[in-house]
């Protein structure tokens with residue numbers, strides 16, 4: 001069931017003795033763009049998107065790219081140009097999706113804790129589906145839709161109490177998590193609102209977590225959701241789709257993990273039981289591999305016990321995942337120096353002990369001013385960056401067909417202070 005990750009396109013590879021993105025010198029990019037900077041490969045995004053699309057080719061499907069993974073406008077536009085639809089998690093992401101060219105009807109709106117303003121916007125824009133998180137939210141949607149003389153297209157997100165076997169902080173389908181409505185309560189929630197004229201129940205929704213690396217939880221989630229869809233259809237609900245959410249992981253550590261074909265192979269037999277089109281909301285699997293964060297070493301130090309630190313100009317403010325989840329990212333010098341590998345702790349400059357990108361990493365000699373790439377950071381990297389310690393949001397660059405361009409300029413202190421008096 002597990003396909004080798006070496007088949008997946010690797011955008012960051014050595015070329016001429018230094019690390020390049022799709023063959024374009026990273027050193028030459030950051031000479032002009034500065035550091036820290038995120039660099040993305042358009043080719044890697046296209047290939048990852050197509051891998052998912054192709055894997056589901058035998059079954060009616062719609063890919064709604066999960067903008068939360070990376071909603072930089074140019075990335076969103078690229079996905080839109082590939083035929084993707086969008087999954088937005090906030091009013092801000094809906095607005096970005098529309099700016100990127102996604103039609104309102106091609107946007108699903110998910111997420112815990114949607115505000116009245118966000119719901120009003122989503123309803124009046126006529127979004128494809130609002131995935132409601134609770135009975136109360138459905139009622140608020142109905143009231144707002146009625147007040148505007150609209151009918152809202154809705155689905156209910158169910159919580160199946162399935163362990164995604166991912167990191168606890170990114171598991172969302174357990175009964176201890178805040179997400180969705182317990183699966184056993186879902187039918188009653190639909191039935192109680194069957195006659196609400198302002199609601200059109202178009203689907204059912206599930207999302208059990210992110211960075212899922214085995215098929216079993218995904219198959220079981222699909223099985224639960226399809227069973228619910230069958231019951232609802234028997235009871236007369238004219239459903240149009242089942243939405244399996246996102247969650248497909250990537251091989252951060254290089255170990256073989258499931259690929260889109262494994263995922264499709266596991267869930268399509270379940271989907272065939274109901275025959276409804278499937279909505280997929282992948283984020284990480286589309287953009288994760290495509291990005292690297294490039295930082296420059298600003299200090300090195302060696303403690304008496306022999307522990308060596310390389311301190312970068314990028315930290316948890318630019319890439320929060322290691323500090324937040326203890327997540328692993330490969331770290332590589334952009335221009336490796338000759339000499340044997342030794343153990344390095346690669347850390348950021350932020351005043352937090354958790355501001356560590358990797359401990360005891362076997363790396364060649366490192367010196368101040370060397371460039372370092374933190375790989376597989378296209379998803380939940382820039383999107384989670386912050387101004388803590390008054391760090392400025394990093395620049396972002398897209399490499400496409402041998403050329404590169406800045407798709408987000410580096411934030412300036414004036415940008416930040418413009419909000420303050």
Ligand SMILES: Cc1ncc(COP(=O)(O)O)c(C=O)c1O
Nearest residue numbers: 066207210246247281282283284
């Ligand atoms: C509802 C929903 N859909 C899709 C996603 C995207 O998940 P992933 O990036 O793991 O594919 C998330 C992320 O947590 C989510 O909460």
